[in-house]
Amino acid sequence: MPRTTMVESPGCPPLRVLTTDVLGLVKVLEVQGKVGTPKVVETWGSPDASRSVIATSFADCQTNPLLVIARKNGLIELLSPLSGETLSASKFSELGLSSFSAEEDPVAGLHLFKTKNAGLSSGINVLLICTEKGKAFLKHIPLKDASPSASTEDSCRNWDISGAGKVVCSAVDSKENYALFGGKGIELNLWNLESCSRIWTAKPPRVNSLGIFSPTFFTAATFLSKEDHxxxxxxxxxxxxxxxxxxxxxxxxxxxxxxxxxxxxxxEGLDGNTVYIGAGIGDLASFDMRTGKLLGCFNGKCCGSIRSIAKHPELPLLASCGLDSYVRIWDSRTRRLLSAVFLKQHLTSVMFDSHFSSGVLSIEKSNSRKSSTKKSKRKHGEEDEIIESYVSPSEDEAMEMKLSLRKSSSKKKKSKTMKAKVDSLKTA
Amino acid sequence: MGSAKRKSSEGEEAAESDGEGKKKRRVLPSVVRNKEKRSQLYSVLKREKRIEKRKKTKAREAAEKKALELGEEPPEKKVPRTIENTREPDETVCRPDDVELFASNDTDEFNKILKQETIPKILITTCRFHSTRGPAFIKELLSVIPNAHYYKRGTYELKKIVEYAKNRDFTSIVVVHTNRREPDALLIINLPDGPTAHFKLSSLVLRKDIKNHGNPTGHKPELVLNHFTTRLGHRVGRMIQSLFPQDPFFRGRRVVTFHNQRDFIFFRHHRYIFETKETKEEDPKAKAAKADKSKSITKGRIFARLQECGPRFTLKLISLQHGTFDTKDGEFEWVHKADMDTSRRRFFL
Incomplete structure (x- = not known):
């Protein structure tokens, strides 16, 4: 017999992950039941290279979650992350924002406001869009079913981040008052979104002892902690x-x-100290930014450039995706690979849908969210238990996880026996 | 001394006993310390093994013959277990029913060339210093790849050369890297926007070192790409395919082969000719008369004869980079990393 060593991946707790790729497809991965490998449950869109996804933003709200996608052909789409239906699609050039076409000046950053989302009742969403040539816009985008009066009174503010250079990265802090931009030839600069004014610009580091100066090229930026901008x-x-x-x-x-x-x-991590780094050669690592020490690398045969990392807001989970067209789910504490899914295309972004059948509100939510899968609904009870035990504060996460899984399985057995009893009663 | 003597005597016994009967043949030659005795024992063992093997094949052939006579199904031929057919299951292997695969094929960088909308035009250059085998290899590459042009490297940066080639409507750049007067790497850059493949080049045999080599003609060659199975392999295969014109001149009877086996890509270049068996048997008339029966069977059977016309080399993919050559800011689609080599039955192409 051939000697093969298969390293078993431990599998993930129930979760829901959305990914976008270069062919413009949005794929939804779900783990249902206790622990398992994620499976593609839905694929939205038809493969078309001109509809390639450049930037995404995801409002991960309890009610009315929303996904915004900027495509290569200049289309900005608002999708419902539950059903995948397009709520609104508008051409970037038709919004009257830029004189350039989508090819000349593609979107570099996108942010959908959650707190300023005043318009959920009125169906208007506030978007921050920035393009590669350094134009930034705050734009109100109405949903399809919104009244036309709402769309006419929309306000649009725009400003120039920089005259020269190319914007590559942008970020908005968690309170959504400040925005950060940086890029090739553009030092990091911080803007106040209320007044649309620049409040801070970085300076390049000093030349080294040989007098060598490396040109500015920021590729990624983020606010380190949630409280502090x-x-x-x-x-x-x-x-x-x-x-x-x-x-x-x-x-x-x-x-x-x-x-x-x-x-x-x-x-950024949840604790405000750690950051997770993805490199162009496929290395994934975590750093403690207080000391600048490498906490460790994530080893899991990542062989392509990492394009996106997502952190689960509650569980110690990390998702990464990139040019090797795998979505990988990691345990962020132990840095162990939980599972990897091959999705066939170069992936551009990955997002966690953290409210996937979690908490006590799940029943209520399942009404509000038209969850397309009925299986997940059925298994709500079990999943809740697992997630509760998962979230419970503890230091030793791995042990905790195992224990909780065991607990939940025993609970599940109990619940099954209960169900059986109920059934027998019914039949009687 | 004593112990050594004892051992040798043991070996002797073993050798003797081995000659006598089967049941005592448990003593392995490796146990015996005396070289002479050991080789004796070994030869005996080997002989027996050979006889057994011959018996087995005879029995198998007999069974086959019997089955043929009786008109039954012959017993199934056993397939040897190789590393290829015990390959680790891989989810990235392309399947013919994959819609997304064809959609991505239709939109990738090589699509224009493969659909014959543009004609491939190749720029071949070298690393900065090259000598001896490098130029000879390039000379032969020029004869293999149609519409290829050699440009002296000079002291230009590769990024500048990429820009230059983009402006001149080249579709690919091939860079031959030489180390110690021996070509050791091949860089293929697809233009205008990538990808860039970096290959290790080994076991290069030039045309003049191949026995009975032929000289290639100037016709557009046929291309054979073997066993590029996974998504990555498929992409690399398409990249190689885009170096050659897509309308081969079949009457030129010239084939270029890229054969992938265990992630090594073997390059061969042949001329072929079709011959019928009939014509060959006419020459030795005496033989034809003798083997009249066999002649009637094989009459008119067409077979192909091959003549290799070099060069001959092996490629191994080191990395596939997104976009044109950029070592510093480049993003990789695939890089070979050490932690991927945990099994000898895992292949990436």
Missing amino acids: RKIAAGTSNFQIRLYDISAQRRPVLSIDFRESPIRVVR
Whole structure:
């Protein structure tokens, strides 16, 4: 017999992940039941390279979640992440925002406001769009079913981030008052979204002892913690991860070199200290930004550039995707690969739908969300138990997980016996 | 000393006993310390093994013959277990019913060439310093790939060359990298926007070192791409395919083969000719008369004869990079990493 060693992937707890790819498809992965490998449950859209997804933003709300997608052909679409139906689609050029076509000036960043989403009742959503040539727009986009009067009175604010250079990364803090931009030839700069004014710009680091200056090229940026908008983590094309503190200085407080490949993604952790780094050669690592120490790498045969990392807002889970067309789900504490799914195309972004049948509100929500899968509804009870035990605060996460799974399985057995009893009663 | 003696005597016994009967043949030659005795024992074992094997094949052939006479189904031929057919199951292997595969084929970078909307035009250049085998190899590459043009590298950066080639409507750049006067790497850059494949090049045999080699004609060659199974392999295969014109001149009878086996891509270049058996048997008339029966069977059977016309080399993919050549800011679609080599039955192409 051939000697083969199959490393079993432990599987993930129930979750729902959305991915977008270069052919413009949106795929939904779900784990149903207790623990398992994610499976593609739905695919939205038809394969078309001109509809390739460039940027996405996901409002992960309890009610009325919304997904915004910027496509290569200049289309900005609002999708319902539950059913996949297009709520609104508008051409970027037709919005009257830019004089350039979508090919000349593609969208570089997209953000859908959650807190300022005043318009859910009126069906208007506020979007922050920035293009590669450094134009930023705050735009109200009405949904299809919104009244036309609402769309006419929309306001649009726009400003120039920079005259030269190319915007690559953008981020909005969790309170949605500040926006961050950076890119090729553009130093990081922070804008106040209320007044649309620039409040801070970074300075390039000093030349080194040889007098060599590396050109500015920011590829990723994020706000480090949720409460504080003053700490910024950024990744550069010259292999550096930098920490900026806007209350302290304009030069980076900390800069760490990470291997020899450009940083592609920087994603903040939940605790406000850790960041997760994705590199162009397929390395995934986590850093503690207080000390600048490498906490560890995520090993799992990642062989293509990482384009997107998503952190689950509650569970210690991390999802990554990229040019190797795999979505990988990791345990963010132990850095173990939980499962990997091959999705056939180069993927551009990955998002967690954290409200997937979780909490006590699940029944209520299942009414509001027209969840297309009936199986998931049926299994709500069991999943809730697991997630509760999963979320419960504990240090040793891996142990906790195992224990909880065991517990839940025993509970499940109990519930099954209960069900059987009920059934027998019914039949009687 | 004593122990050594004892051992050798044991070996002797073993050898003797081995000659006598089967049941005592448990002593392995590796146990015996005396070389002479050991080789004796070994030869005996080997002989027996050979006889057994011959018996087996005879029995098998007899069974086959019997089945043929009786008109039954012959016993199934056993398929040897190789590394290829015990390959690890891979979810990335292309399937013919995959809609997304064809959709991505229709939109990828090579589509224009493969649909014959543009004619491939190749720029071949070298690394900065090259000598001896490098130029000879390039000379032969020029004869293999139609519409290929050699440009001296000079001291230009590769990024500049990419720009230059883009402006001149080249569709691909091939860079031959030489180390110690021996070509050791091949870089294929698809233009205008990638991807870039980096291959390790090994076991290069030039035309003049191949015995009885032929000289290629200037016709457009036929292309054979074998066993590019996974999505990555499919992409690499399409990339190689886009180097050659898509309308081969079949009467030129010239074939270029890229054969993938265990992630190594073997390159061969042949001329072929069709011959009928009939014509060959006419020449030795005496033989034809003798083997009259066989002649009547094989009459008019057409077979192909091959003549290799070099070069001969092996490629191994090191990385596939998204976009044109950019080592610093480049994103990789696939890189070979050490932690992927945990099984010898896992292949990526």
